[in-house]
Amino acid sequence: MEETITASGLSRDKVIEELMTDYGQGILQLVYTYVHDTALAEDLTQEIFIKCYKALSTYQGHASLKTWLWRIAINHSKDYIKSWYKKNVDVIETNMLEETLETSDLLEQVVKNSEDEALFDLVMALPVKYRELIYFYYFEDYSIQEIASLLSLNNNTVKTRLRKARSLLQKALGGNPFDGNTF
Structure with a gap:
């Protein structure tokens, strides 16, 4: 299957890979500000990048790819907050100590x-x-x-x-x- 080539000459896979590398952590942090749950934020971030991958052909270049990605992340996070799942299922987060200290x-x-x-x-x-x-x-x-x-x-x-x-x-x-x- 031949990949769709974007206006910049890069394949969709390459564009998404670059977006994930450049903005993945920022998107994760943004999503966390909405959902207050690390595991859930990670899941939603994955969904956001899947959504971006599928919608990349609809990107018209009116804004930068970064702005377009942030807008998708904001909308996806807000949609989740309004969703039935969020209102009816209580997710419990467990935090692990990630660093060892001197x-x-x-x-x-x-x-x-x-x-x-x-x-x-x-x-x-x-x-x-x-x-x-x-x-x-x-x-x-x-x-x-x-x-x-x-x-x-x-x-x-x-x-x-x-x-x-x-x-x-x-x-x-x-x-x-x-x-x-x-x-």
Whole structure:
């Protein structure tokens, strides 16, 4: 069977392989922000890349492949959240310790991990419309304009929601959101 060749001259298999290599971890992290479950995020990420593989022939080049992929990931994650399965089946996640720590750095690492985990938990507790902005802005280093394009929002809407998300995080951290020390 001959593979379909994309406009760039690469085969679909090669394009998907490059997308998975370049953006797989980022997509996984994005999906996790929606579902809060590592194994489920991995499964959904696989489904996203399968969906992209099947839909690659429909890619029209209006946006970059990266933006197109992120849009598919966001929509797929939101569809899952709205699905019957999510509402009716409770998935239990078990976390395993993935790194071994040096004995001398153990206390420092435990404190840092505790602080990082607390901040991560606060971000994950935000409503999706704020959580996704925090993710894209701080973790993916997207600009306001890129986020607006990706989420099909107005630039001012992104700015307002980002300001509100920062305020919510600041309040949750016990600070005054109006003291100038924003997240």
